[in-house]
Amino acid sequence: MADQDIALMAHLFRRAGFGASRDDLEAYAAKGYEATVEELLNPETQPGVEEDLMLRYNQSFRESNQARDQQWLYRMVNEPRQLQEKMALFWHTILCGGNTKIDSGYEMHRMINMFREKGTGSFRDLLLDLSKNPGMIYYLDNSESHKTAVNENYGRELLELFSLGVGMDEQFNYSEDDVKACALAFTGWNIAPAYPPFPYGRSQWQFRFDPADHDDSVKTFLGETGRWNGDDIIDIICKQPGAARFIARHMYDFFVADEPPVPSWRQTPPRDMEAIKTLEKAYFDSGYNIKAMLRALLTSDFFKSEDVRFAKVKNPAEIVAGTLRLVGDHREIKPGLWEIAQECTYMGMNLMDPPTVEGWHTGYEWIDSGTLVERVNFASEYLGQTDLPGVQSLVNHLMALGESLSPAQFVEGSIDLVGTLNLTEDTRQALVAHAQEGGDLRHGTEADRAEFTRRAGEMFQMIASTSEFQFG
Amino acid sequence: MVSTQKDPVLAVLSLSGGNDGIHTVIPYANPLYRDFRPSLSVPEEQVLKLNDEVGLNPSMGPLKKFWDEGKLAVFLGIGYPNPSYSHFRSMDIWHTCEPDKVGTEGWLGKVLADLDPNKENVLTGVNFGRGLPRALAKEGVPVASVGNLETYGLLSGIQGEERNNALDVFGRMYAPTIGTGYAMDYIRSTGIDALKGADILATAPHTYTSNVEYSSTDVGRYMKNIAQTHLADFGTRVLFTTSPYNGFDTHAAEATAHAALWSDVSDTVETFFADLQDHGKAENTLLFMFSEFGRRIFDNGSGTDHGAASVAFAVGDKVKGGIYGEYPSMERSDHIEGGNLAPTMDFRQVYATIVEDWFGLDPVPVIGGNFEKIPFL
């Protein structure tokens, strides 16, 4: 297997999934890049995660607020439909709703499920579902927006954070009057009265359109005048060049390379305008279809380019889920995953509970001295557990390189297997110097095997603790 | 940063879950108390009386001693307008002082930024427990979050001499490098900061000696860690910890659960101050204890559900002991939504007092407004 095929496949799975084990990467590389992309883009062609088993062992998953990140992490690690799961995370980081306010496990799951199911379809359908999603209606106060007393929160965020962004190419994408018209159009989009949490648990919330509470007046929105309702607003939004730019740039940021934060997009041009144009074209050519944009992205030269590999700081979910996938732990349902899911929070990403509607600050802003300690300790602790099947497999691959390995060969082999191919020369040298203290490695005898395994585990730990490992 | 050793130090113990204020500072003389708490009231003779109207829960004996010595301030009716009954949201409000919108910066994060504006000391603020409470969050303010002081630091999964070896390699791998871009530079310098902070903190348990024995609960362990860190003279000014997550959320079987919780907290507070006293470090230490909300006025047959106004406490040599504020009325007509006590004191009044009178800082930007101080310092 050509190493560059494996390297490209690893890149694809770090971005379009939550990483993959060495064995899986080899199998996908044998299958070929285009075929693998198509498999990722068409989740219905593979069986999904075994939901009946998830529920059997964790019946609380159906409603529990606190188990929400636990079950999402389980899916990230075990969902065969990796891109679908990654898209759920993608949309969650943009179309933000948070449990601090929503306070309902049901509604958070429903929101994430919506991203799972609609996340690669039409952007128009997604925005329409989002606007009818009871959790979102409550999160952004549309439930408090009435014909006679308009609350502009949802109307504003729909434009600013969910679909257009403040501006592009140094122009504004909408005016304050557009915000007002948008908010008016969504009056009456509300939730039916729901049962309280006590004594038997909340009921699921239901969307309810209340015509009596809807402002039916003629409005002018983004230059178009009519008796607009919310769905008309979404139609008008989706036609805007700003919508194409907004999604293209977010996709580039999430899948290709870190972009500056969203508020600066009006003044700061994209890192790669050619790439953005390609994605914008796919958006309009396909009638706002997200899958078409993803296909354009994942098969493009700008995605496959060596220049963008390891150009992103991994988010905490990628660190945690990616590490579990690499080492092969929690691939079956067993106790202990809740505690691991908290690691994402310790690293600054409380899943389903972003700090505000603006989402998390990404890129290098994931990292401070506290979160770096958590990232390093989590990944290195798992990579050092040589009894885990994924780590065992890495050790076996390493042994297969030869009967005797020099420290330099040992380090090179380990770097390749862990997949941290971006190590700088000084880091390599530090690792080689460390390996040299122990001399050459053999695995002919039982005792040699044990020592080889111990040193391999230690080397994997060191690699997982590098600054380079923070990039994916 | 120059530490005078007598710089004022704040320790905060957050009582997670919503402590039942009515069952903590008991309005024993009010007949309505017994009417509304048929399954949960404490007989008058068992209440640790503070005055003719209120007294402490019988499980709080050690705290009563601080009261008798004039070192315990009791804040009654504490809360904020339009209470939230969600643990997450209400705790956020206490942490950020933002009851109306979602805030991202914590009041203590702002205090730390003011105390150490040039970030000379990576240990000005330390949290004990995993994950940073929002109270301490502020962009650019480094705060260590210590899950276990004995093993705190990088590569904590590696044992013994191996770990020192590994940390050496780590130091070399995080040395500044040229031409790899801002993000890599930033991460490497952050790694070196983390290494330094951990190196310093790791010495705390080794230099610590003590004549007292803390309880083996999480509260005992973390309050001991706070004492160890404070006694190690790192220049740490704010030390924060949280009791086990939602432990005070006594929806059912409250009588036994609440007694166990407060007996642990009270014993630990006594041990903590005895420890500091032994080392001559009690004088400049203020301990503040609060919870995100109180609980319903009516019991639910075996416990109580999420409520509004509660109680909070400050303990220390410099504290002017006494009762501050008024017990909220228990009359039915005065209940606010949900059968709750209406707050009579805003928690930001207490914060403002701490910020100005303890730390000597301007409270307005920290608390986000002008709040009348409470004269307990």
Added chain:
Amino acid sequence: MSTHFFGLKDWNFQYSHSLGRNEFGGTGFRNPVDMVVSADDVVYVVNRSREDRPDGVRVTMVTLEEDFIGEFGAYGEGDGESIWPTAVALDNEGNVYIADEFLNRISVYTKDGDFIRKWGKAGSANGELDRPAGLAIDGQGTLYVTDSRNHRVQKFTLDGKYIGTFGSFGSEPGQLNMPWGITLDKDGLVLVADWRNDRIQAFTPDGEWQASFGSSGTGIGEFNRPNGVAVDKDGLIYVLDWLNDRVQILNPDGRFITALHGEHQLSRWGKDKLLSNPDMIEQRALAFTWDQGAFEKRLSDPCAVKVDDQNRILVLENTSGRIQVYQKTDTPVLV
């Protein structure tokens, strides 16, 4: 209420009352998974809780009239503790047997909850367990365990000596796929909820296959991951049709009679909870105007069904932490 013609009798399944509410301790249940009723009307409810609240793992003892008696057990691996409790059964003397599908063991307690002993070994050899999921005890002191990931039923003495096993992985008659609940009828016939095969299977005590009923689906007589089965003294079979959120009642040869979907009315503990939370009374009242109480009546994630010798049918609900009790009565039919 539903009335159904069956042979020479009309069976009548009348909702009686409910017990429970959601609590991590004391007067309520939290993510309960199984229950059993003793001869003196004590219900033992096994609370699995969830990982972030290990304090909720316990067995609650409550009378059928909703008087709280006490609780026992805790989260952990020590004597009397459980990690993933999953099933409960009583022996002739009223001792309580709890299966733990993570620790792969059975713990035994007195009827008051004092720990007596534990046994069980993980594995797939005869007498070893891999996620025991259901328990039943016959009058002679034989304990039947559904050994879910070994896809079989194993028989033990009450102190854990291996007696025998039957079943193997597959979907042919007599084969099993992750079996869960198990019960015995008055003649000793063994009924197993063959979970992933979406059917109930009947065996003789020696494991000889007798019958299978049901197939995958949402229709009458179809199941979606049935996880529990009970049988009354008239031989009627109650199937907890797990992902269809209902209990199906079948006659002894497997024909559909009726289904229970829930008719809950406020339990006493539930009422206590509401009375101390006036704002929730208001919210609940508003919700009632919208759905006429449909949500609260409905079985919400039912997870176990039991029937006692007085023909009382108990349905345990995981999400709402409560039990709905029905009474079966029969009346002679004029032909």
